[in-house]
Amino acid sequence: MLLKIFTKVWKVRFNNIHILAILVGALSKYHNEFSIAVVDDVLEQIELGLELNNFKHNQRRVALVKYLGELYNYKMVDSQVIFESMYRLTSFGHEGGTPRPGVACPLDMPDDFFRIRLVCTLLDVCGMCFERGSAKKKLDFFLTFFQYYIYTKEPLPMDVEFLVLGTFQAIRPNWILHTNVEDAAKAFEEAVSKTYKTLDEKSLTEPEEVEDYGDSSDEGEADYEHREDEEAQLSDGDEEGESQTVASAENVPSSDSEEDEDIVVQLRHEERDPEADAEFDRELAKMMAESLDSRKFERKPVFDVPLPMRRSGLSREPTLGSEAADVPLPTQAPGTMAFSLLTKKGNRQQVRESLLTSRCSIY
Numbered sequence: 377m378l379l380k381i382f383t384k385v386w387k388v389r390f391n392n393i394h395i396l397a398i399l400v401g402a403l404s405k406y407h408n409e410f411s412i413a414v415v416d417d418v419l420e421q422i423e424l425g426l427e428l429n430n431f432k433h434n435q436r437r438v439a440l441v442k443y444l445g446e447l448y449n450y451k452m453v454d455s456q457v458i459f460e461s462m463y464r465l466t467s468f469g470h471e472g473g474t475p476r477p478g479v480a481c482p483l484d485m486p487d488d489f490f491r492i493r494l495v496c497t498l499l500d501v502c503g504m505c506f507e508r509g510s511a512k513k514k515l516d517f518f519l520t521f522f523q524y525y526i527y528t529k530e531p532l533p534m535d536v537e538f539l540v541l542g543t544f545q546a547i548r549p550n551w552i553l554h555t556n557v558e559d560a561a562k563a564f565e566e567a568v569s570k571t572y573k574t575l576d577e578k579s580l581t582e583p584e585e586v587e588d589y590g591d592s593s594d595e596g597e598a599d600y601e602h603r604e605d606e607e608a609q610l611s612d613g614d615e616e617g618e619s620q621t622v623a624s625a626e627n628v629p630s631s632d633s634e635e636d637e638d639i640v641v642q643l644r645h646e647e648r649d650p651e652a653d654a655e656f657d658r659e660l661a662k663m664m665a666e667s668l669d670s671r672k673f674e675r676k677p678v679f680d681v682p683l684p685m686r687r688s689g690l691s692r693e694p695t696l697g698s699e700a701a702d703v704p705l706p707t708q709a710p711g712t713m714a715f716s717l718l719t720k721k722g723n724r725q726q727v728r729e730s731l732l733t734s735r736c737s738i739y
Contacts, residue, residue, distance in 0.1 A: 423464070
């Protein structure tokens, strides 16, 4: 039951999905098998969404992709899972694993732009983490392929186009966006030849090494494992040593979490041009001055409705021969109250007297 709660992320508010990822990260320290089961289930559901491609599940699929990005932000998956998921989103179902212009795929038709939305959602969540090292190179290579994938589709609708532009602006502000499929395909071909040529040269000159996915948390994870080994050695000591070990263990995650938050929550602030701000202030002041000048000569409305005057014992009622005539007030019976009703017809005002029982309620 707990696993279903942590995997049916579409039942959580979209803005609170990151909280669910925080809880999974906290539980992983004590129940590692549970966190692994959550990640596996999320990846399986993303794969199932690609296979079914049911528009009724679009909201669910977007929530799952955002959840996967938040799990990466809180160190539940590494960068390899993110890149494999993005390539899976753009190539699943295509013949040979590569989309081609003019070649229709039953699971990814040229007029279906939902996979673009999924990739942009994932990049918006964790794309800013790939800013240096080999992760930056891998993201640049994927963005080249992603731009080529976009041009294998029909012309983008306006909302999807703005979504793509916003994503590129957030993670790569200086990225050169191509305007046609020929330029995008040429850029992707050059990136492929350059990447594989570099890999071949490295394989000839250097021994095989474990691939670094550019995750900024690799050093932190190594330090954390080293501290765990030290704590295990200290655990054989006396009770005082054990208490010190527990205290150090409680302090270690807090420092790591602070470093992780500094990396994950880092936002890109746009630099504002002071000249543009000054120009905007001048234009705003000019518009306000013109508005005030134009209102100087406007005729101010005058509230000229006179207050109704009640004469004792008489009431003004209109007659056929005159505008109004003095008529006696109706005799007030016991248990009743007299109310004056002011009405207006054209320029004439009339006051009518009516007797109401003191027990009635008026809403």
